Amino acid sequence: MEGIKAAVCQLKVVEDKSANIKKASEMIAGAAGNGARLVVLPEMFNCPYQAPLFPLYAETFPEGETFKMLSAAARESKVYLAGGSLPERDGERVYNTSFIFGPDGNLLGRHRKVHLFDVELPGGITVKESSTLGAGERITVVPTEFGPLGVAICYDIRFPELIRLMALKGAKIIVVPAAFNMTTGPAHWDLVFRMRAVDNQLFVIAASPARDVNAGYVAFGHSIMVDPWGEVLARAGHGEEVLTGELELARIEKIRRELPLTAHRRTDLYQLRELADVPGDQV
Numbered sequence: 162m163e164g165i166k167a168a169v170c171q172l173k174v175v176e177d178k179s180a181n182i183k184k185a186s187e188m189i190a191g192a193a194g195n196g197a198r199l200v201v202l203p204e205m206f207n208c209p210y211q212a213p214l215f216p217l218y219a220e221t222f223p224e225g226e227t228f229k230m231l232s233a234a235a236r237e238s239k240v241y242l243a244g245g246s247l248p249e250r251d252g253e254r255v256y257n258t259s260f261i262f263g264p265d266g267n268l269l270g271r272h273r274k275v276h277l278f279d280v281e282l283p284g285g286i287t288v289k290e291s292s293t294l295g296a297g298e299r300i301t302v303v304p305t306e307f308g309p310l311g312v313a314i315c316y317d318i319r320f321p322e323l324i325r326l327m328a329l330k331g332a333k334i335i336v337v338p339a340a341f342n343m344t345t346g347p348a349h350w351d352l353v354f355r356m357r358a359v360d361n362q363l364f365v366i367a368a369s370p371a372r373d374v375n376a377g378y379v380a381f382g383h384s385i386m387v388d389p390w391g392e393v394l395a396r397a398g399h400g401e402e403v404l405t406g407e408l409e410l411a412r413i414e415k416i417r418r419e420l421p422l423t424a425h426r427r428t429d430l431y432q433l434r435e436l437a438d439v440p441g442d443q444v
């Protein structure tokens with residue numbers, strides 16, 4: 162397996178949905194122009210991160226303008242595109258969903274955020290995603306030419322079992338559209354993404370929106386790419402930027418050979434298993 166160039170489009174999300182879509186499209190083209198073959202967008206990149214707004218910005222697949230842009234951008238730029246996340250309407254329900262497209266513009270899979278972020282944090286940050294969102298029911302790993310790609314959304318990364326199950330399904334790279342805040346970002350952002358990479362000996366790419374101190378929810382920024390040894394390959398600042406990094410995929414096998422964590426698990430003492438699939442939220 163060769164190395165691949167990956168990019169994160171750390172865009173500043175504004176209230177104007179069309180402006181967000183346009184900006185994302187421009188940044189994807191710019192990333193591809195720089196040689197990226199995998200491009201990742203942030204959580205809720207077309208909608209300010211505020212639970213009451215999600216139903217107002219929600220789109221139904223495949224008619225929505227955001228899906229159309231994502232598919233066209235992947236096709237025109239010939240990239241694998243982890244299209245961040247956006248509010249997706251399915252009947253009465255709205256989900257925080259990531260759509261993943263291949264270089265031909267076809268949908269490879271979608272991940273509906275499994276762990277909803279309902280918290281009251283120090284610093285006065287209160288979020289209740291479940292007030293407007295439903296939870297996904299699936300573990301998402303999609304095929305790509307450089308190996309299986311796991312998809313988690315933000316708070317999902319805090320649940321090591323989910324990421325381990327993706328690794329056991331063969332994931333080589335985990336992409337995480339995310340939007341930590343100014344309380345949990347400084348405390349945990351680098352730590353959790355590095356730790357999931359170390360636990361599972363794979364690459365982790367986390368994509369944040371740029372920080373906007375005037376927004377109702379202030380995103381931390383600092384999109385990050387981590388290698389299977391836990392080293393930070395690339396880390397953005399907090400402003401708008403395209404972050405790029407080279408993923409040397411051969412490092413996965415080398416590190417797993419030298420430090421065989423999977424083989425050393427005591428599955429006679431403990432076991433992790435995926436429960437039966439609940440139909441409904443895959444492609």
Ligand SMILES: O=C(O)CCC(=O)C(=O)O
Pocket residue numbers: 204277278314315316317319339340341342345346349
């Ligand atoms: O886990 C965190 O600290 C932040 C999670 C979050 O903002 C989200 O899930 O949208």
